[in-house]
Amino acid sequence: MIVPSNRRTALITGASSGIGLAFAEEYAREGVNLVIVARRNDPLQQLASQLRSKHGIKVQVWAGDLADPETPHRLFNFLSERQIPVDILVNNAGFGVPGNLCEVEWSRHRDTIEVMAAAPVQLCYLFAPAMRERRSGQIINVSSLAALLPPHAGGTLYYPLKSYLAQFSLALRAELKATGVNVCAVCPGFTRTGFQTAAGGTVESVTIPTWVWSQPNDVAVAAIRAVRKNQPICIPGLFNKTVALFFKLMPASIGRMIVGG
Template identity: 45%
Template sequence: MSSTGRTALITGASAGIGAAFARHLAAEGHNLVLVARREDRLTALAAELTTRYGVHCDVVAADLADPRAPRSIIERTHALGVDIDILVNNAGMSGNSAFADVPFETLAAEIQVMVTAVTELAHLTVPGMKQRGYGRIINLSSLAALLPPAASLLYTGIKSYVLNVSQALDMELRPHGVHVTALCPGFTHSEFHDVMGTRDAATSKLPSLLWQNPEDVVREGWRAVENGTPVCVPGMVNKITAVASKPIPTRIGYYLGRTFNPFKH
């Protein structure tokens, strides 16, 4: 397949939803910048995608818990002569211990990875997207952001931030050809639950119809951002759950926020 000439930067690309995004976008002919901590996995994935689809893949090993990482990543793309047309902010982390029992450094790392890095990478790539008149940003939020608050440490609050900021950015950037989508998956088969140590408990308590494969999540998310849909809840069961939990439908809330924004200049 010939390249589209556009490049996607994907964080957390070594596994799960991130790797599924890499495969999906490579299949469409997009070049890639793959970002994660595990360089060996990124290198193997890059080789697979280059061989299979003929796209160009650059690998950047970085830990987004390091405050210097976002700017370092973009500086690396500049050194490679690469313009970022598509940004997938997928990297994530979460704990499963009580708030008071967790060292603050661990909580700060969660905020850095899923709030600060997400925001900074968008801030660093949006100017180029606006200049070129094309951009696609997918920020990984969660179905949890659309549900009532739960005892989930910082996770629900962080994902609510991602949901709200994504919609605000979409409102601002849409006239410049840049679409922003908050992708809000529910339970997805990935390494996330392995890292949290909750896979066995989750799979034993939840029926299989609540679980999705990363490929299905990615397919719906990419279609949403291409179509200019600011919030994507993949999977029919998740959609029903989200609607049942919200007094105002998401589309109406988005319209009201865009139309009656008291902070708009």
């Protein structure tokens, strides 16, 4: 069913590629207006032009780096000044940092924490009150299957941050459950985006069979369905569900041995 484009607006971070791009495409297909956010303006403008032309929706572009602690508030002010309400918030922006903790300069780790932990929480803090007042809204926080698995060396920061985002989503969902605002953490496994290449690749990403990998649009569709049903956690794909269940039932000490933790 196509929803009239003047009734809902989705704000998507990290929208220029990968899962964020897939969210933009899927919401646009439904006639939802968009606010697309990423660091680089040119890919956003190109995407906006394509989606406007193909789906006849309104697309607002906003280029900004969420590693800057002031970016979420600037974005909030930008939309408030233009009286653009946010009905759907998708916190998708993120990246991985290869190498062990003490082998990477601190500024890189600091940026990771800002983008993957501080910014999503601040955006929820800024946009959830209006959703609560309207008694309607949806928040999707893109976590990872990694959040549900034992951490291991090389994922020293990534695993805990994704786990933090998933736990935050559960807590926020409980806080907002009586207000008509749905919150869902989506936990995709290996997905065919540029993420692994940008992060320097991992042994796992090389050895995992082709059939295990998900497509970004499949992840987006699963997450959109899940948040509408007010599901707390969405794990797209049967294989990923099986892996998550396996490690949930497995004693923690054995799980750490399996992943080399």
